Amino acid sequence: MVDEALIRAVKDSITMGSTIGLMAAGLALTYSISRIANFAHGDYATSAIFLYIFISWLIFGEVTGDLLTPTRNVPGFLFAPFAGAVAAFLSYLLVFRPLKLRGATPLQLMVASIGLELALRALLYIVYYVLVGAKAVTPGTVNVFQLAGVNVKLIDLLSPLAVIAAVVGVHLLLTKTLIGISMRALASNPTLAEAVGINVFRVESLTWLLGGFLAGLGGVLYFTFRPVATHPMETGWALLAFVFAAITLGGLGSFFGSLAASFIIAFAYNLVSYLLIQVGLPSDLSFSVPLIVVMLTLLFAPGGLAGLWAKWRAPRVAG
Amino acid sequence: MAGAAGNKTLLIAGAVIVILVIVVAGYFLFAGGGEQPAEAPAQEEQPAAGQQQEQQQQEQGQQQEQQPAQEQEVKTVKIGILLPQSGALAVEGQNMIKAAEYAIKKVNKALEEQGAPIRFEVLKADSGTDPVKALEGAQTLGQQGVKVIIGTASSRALSAIIDYVNTQGIITISPSSTSPALAKDDYVFRVVGNDRGQGKALAFYVYNEGFDAVGIIVLNDPYGLGIAEAFKQNFTQLVGDENAVQMVVYDPNKQDLAPEVQQLANIIQEYKAAGKNPAVLIVAFETDGLNILNNAKEIQVLRETRWFSSESIRSSAFFEYPEEVKQFAVNVQFSGTFPATPKTEFSDQIKAELEAQGIALEGFVGYSFDAAMLAALAVIKAGPDATPDQLKQAILDVSKQYVGITGFKELDPATGDLKYQDYFIWYFTGDAFEDRMVFIAQTNEIVDIAEYPPVSGQGKITPLNFADYISQWLAGGMEPAIEVVALPVRDF
Numbered sequence: 173m174v175d176e177a178l179i180r181a182v183k184d185s186i187t188m189g190s191t192i193g194l195m196a197a198g199l200a201l202t203y204s205i206s207r208i209a210n211f212a213h214g215d216y217a218t219s220a221i222f223l224y225i226f227i228s229w230l231i232f233g234e235v236t237g238d239l240l241t242p243t244r245n246v247p248g249f250l251f252a253p254f255a256g257a258v259a260a261f262l263s264y265l266l267v268f269r270p271l272k273l274r275g276a277t278p279l280q281l282m283v284a285s286i287g288l289e290l291a292l293r294a295l296l297y298i299v300y301y302v303l304v305g306a307k308a309v310t311p312g313t314v315n316v317f318q319l320a321g322v323n324v325k326l327i328d329l330l331s332p333l334a335v336i337a338a339v340v341g342v343h344l345l346l347t348k349t350l351i352g353i354s355m356r357a358l359a360s361n362p363t364l365a366e367a368v369g370i371n372v373f374r375v376e377s378l379t380w381l382l383g384g385f386l387a388g389l390g391g392v393l394y395f396t397f398r399p400v401a402t403h404p405m406e407t408g409w410a411l412l413a414f415v416f417a418a419i420t421l422g423g424l425g426s427f428f429g430s431l432a433a434s435f436i437i438a439f440a441y442n443l444v445s446y447l448l449i450q451v452g453l454p455s456d457l458s459f460s461v462p463l464i465v466v467m468l469t470l471l472f473a474p475g476g477l478a479g480l481w482a483k484w485r486a487p488r489v490a491g
Numbered sequence: 492m493a494g495a496a497g498n499k500t501l502l503i504a505g506a507v508i509v510i511l512v513i514v515v516a517g518y519f520l521f522a523g524g525g526e527q528p529a530e531a532p533a534q535e536e537q538p539a540a541g542q543q544q545e546q547q548q549q550e551q552g553q554q555q556e557q558q559p560a561q562e563q564e565v566k567t568v569k570i571g572i573l574l575p576q577s578g579a580l581a582v583e584g585q586n587m588i589k590a591a592e593y594a595i596k597k598v599n600k601a602l603e604e605q606g607a608p609i610r611f612e613v614l615k616a617d618s619g620t621d622p623v624k625a626l627e628g629a630q631t632l633g634q635q636g637v638k639v640i641i642g643t644a645s646s647r648a649l650s651a652i653i654d655y656v657n658t659q660g661i662i663t664i665s666p667s668s669t670s671p672a673l674a675k676d677d678y679v680f681r682v683v684g685n686d687r688g689q690g691k692a693l694a695f696y697v698y699n700e701g702f703d704a705v706g707i708i709v710l711n712d713p714y715g716l717g718i719a720e721a722f723k724q725n726f727t728q729l730v731g732d733e734n735a736v737q738m739v740v741y742d743p744n745k746q747d748l749a750p751e752v753q754q755l756a757n758i759i760q761e762y763k764a765a766g767k768n769p770a771v772l773i774v775a776f777e778t779d780g781l782n783i784l785n786n787a788k789e790i791q792v793l794r795e796t797r798w799f800s801s802e803s804i805r806s807s808a809f810f811e812y813p814e815e816v817k818q819f820a821v822n823v824q825f826s827g828t829f830p831a832t833p834k835t836e837f838s839d840q841i842k843a844e845l846e847a848q849g850i851a852l853e854g855f856v857g858y859s860f861d862a863a864m865l866a867a868l869a870v871i872k873a874g875p876d877a878t879p880d881q882l883k884q885a886i887l888d889v890s891k892q893y894v895g896i897t898g899f900k901e902l903d904p905a906t907g908d909l910k911y912q913d914y915f916i917w918y919f920t921g922d923a924f925e926d927r928m929v930f931i932a933q934t935n936e937i938v939d940i941a942e943y944p945p946v947s948g949q950g951k952i953t954p955l956n957f958a959d960y961i962s963q964w965l966a967g968g969m970e971p972a973i974e975v976v977a978l979p980v981r982d983f
Contacts, residue, residue: 237813312813455750
């Protein structure tokens with residue numbers, strides 16, 4: 173008989189990889205265009221979770237776990253990611269763009285993003301408190317079928333679908349539309365792109381909207397998949413280590429590399445956790461997985477998956 | 492040009508900061524008036540200190556006015572209330588203060604009606620939740636000459652004042668400190684059972700239900716570990732197997748508890764593989780508890796095991812858990828312990844009176860009332876001029892006779908703690924926590940709730956008519972003349 177815990181670890185890895193992948197892909201987009209190691213990225217996910225809760229409150233007049241079930245709060249599910257998009261766009265417009273125009277260095281931008289992270293999270297806490305109160309809520313879930321004792325949830329099926337949709341959508345955007353091509357141009361050579369007349373502000377704005385949207389989508393999916401144990405408004409911050417590990421392993425700024433890296437990290441995290449428990453070691457150690465991934469990547473393959481892919485592909489394309 | 496732009500930016504930044512400050516201040520003002528304890532202290536501190544001084548001045552004024560009265564041989568005894576007026580416990584603290592004041596007011600009224608030559612005067616100080624503040628408060632009260640302090644609310648604050656009150660000989664009665672570390676023979680008493688008692692009650696209960704192995708998932712703090720260790724000690728003794736209990740200790744600040752729950756599942760699986768009949772015990776608070784149950788419902792072996800819990804998870808928040816989590820709890824016959832309060836006419840009457848004044852009897856508010864009652868009765872018994880040691884003895888004596896609104900209050904001379912804390916055993920039914928049985932601490936027996944308080948001779952525990960109680964104390968030469976009809980199993 174196959175081990176129930178192992179099946180669950182695999183299932184969780186797929187869902188976790190999908191949700192973190194969406195967030196990491198969003199960060200990869202904004203990073204590739206704006207070159208900011210954005211600590212506030214997790215809070216775009218949290219903003220979306222907040223909107224998800226807020227919409228439930230608008231519809232039902234109260235916030236309970238049951239009312240947050242994805243099937244009961246469909247409008248919330250559809251609209252919540254836009255809160256991530258808006259939060260990301262506003263932080264670009266009000267914080268990062270003015271700083272860049274004044275010639276801020278990447279380090280200064282990163283420090284600014286830490287400040288933004290703290291401010292945004294505190295703000296979300298305050299409005300959450302006014303709306304919901306001191307309690308933390310956990311959304312209900314929908315079981316679809318059972319596999320050897322493991323409940324497979326609606327969210328476990330939706331998350332990979334969302335990833336597929338994102339991959340197809342972004343691929344089409346980057347290859348078939350003018351603005352997508354402009355994005356690629358801006359990412360590979362900002363000065364030249366500007367010189368040939370690309371509207372940098374418009375392209376960057378779109379990138380931040382898209383990056384925030386993906387973060388929001390990943391955040392809401394993660395929230396309904398595995399709510400954090402302390403407070404819903406901590407979700408983005410709690411996942412940031414995974415997201416940073418994913419974009420580092422993915423090859424800083426590579427959309428598809430970050431997605432692939434997220435799955436690798438999610439599998440590593442869940443399987444290491446599974447093995448640690450099997451041999452009776454503290455499962456806390458599995459939290460070192462994303463950090464070890466970052467270290468190893470920077471030591472041995474600083475270009476990440478994207479770099480390795482390019483290296484593998486180069487001779488074949490040339491030949 | 493650049494200077495002008497810089498000025499403009501500065502101006503905008505300044506405006507933004509001002510707006511933020513106003514918004515935040517507005518928020519705190521609203522929340523402070525409402526029910527947010529954590530944010531309250533910042534804005535409450537000053538007015539509270541001001542009021543306090545004012546109040547103390549008033550009280551001192553009254554005291555001076557009462558000087559002539561003292562010549563008519565009515566003696567005034569000062570009782571200090573050192574409970575949180577600010578800080579994280581401020582909301583409950585305010586109600587605890589009111590309840591204690593109400594107790595003293597009732598005693599004073601009864602004394603006046605009886606023409607007794609004693610009156611009590613209440614002095615208040617703020618303990619916050621901060622040890623430094625608590626000590627300052629205790630010192631202020633000590634200088635004002637209080638004989639007894641009702642306080643503090645938290646074990647942390649209590650441990651800060653414990654040396655001071657012991658050297659000064661000020662009897663201190665805490666309504667709500669539960670840390671086992673403070674159980675000593677000194678001038679400090681506590682009217683609520685400590686965490687060790689609950690661990691023991693749980694051990695007997697789980698053992699009685701026929702289980703011979705337990706996996707515990709417990710949060711890593713003094714409260715959680717206090718209960719878990721006491722449970723382990725008692726349960727392994729009952730079963731006669733050192734390995735009958737295994738613990739998963741989790742960090743309450745951890746974001747993902749799924750691995751810990753899986754660890755728990757493996758422990759239960761191992762016990763089952765070894766042919767044992769295991770159960771789960773969870774010692775957690777609301778949010779982390781919800782997360783644990785939410786993860787546990789996904790794991791088959793945990794769905795097929797019975798779950799027990801400490802009192803800490805039992806709160807109204809539980810009813811807002813997602814339906815499947817509640818369903819899981821019902822399926823695993825989720826049940827646990829909660830400090831028991833026998834229902835008497837006295838307790839019903841006082842509860843109604845307190846509630847009529849808008850004092851919600853939640854948490855430790857009732858214990859605060861009982862602490863003040865014990866203090867007042869002991870002073871009446873020992874006399875207004877008693878030495879600290881006489882007063883200490885009087886408290887121990889009075890406590891044997893006093894059935895308060897939170898139950899039997901007999902104190903243990905060796906520790907100064909409540910000697911026997913009984914525990915209700917509740918079941919989660921899906922929409923309520925139903926108290927079904929009672930763990931009787933004195934005999935380690937578990938009885939049906941209908942037998943609690945157990946029937947004795949003429950009926951249930953004799954309701955205490957308050958005025959009678961005082962008058963009997965006075966008439967009987969400060970000796971208890973009233974007969975408390977006790978539990979048959981108790982040896983009063």
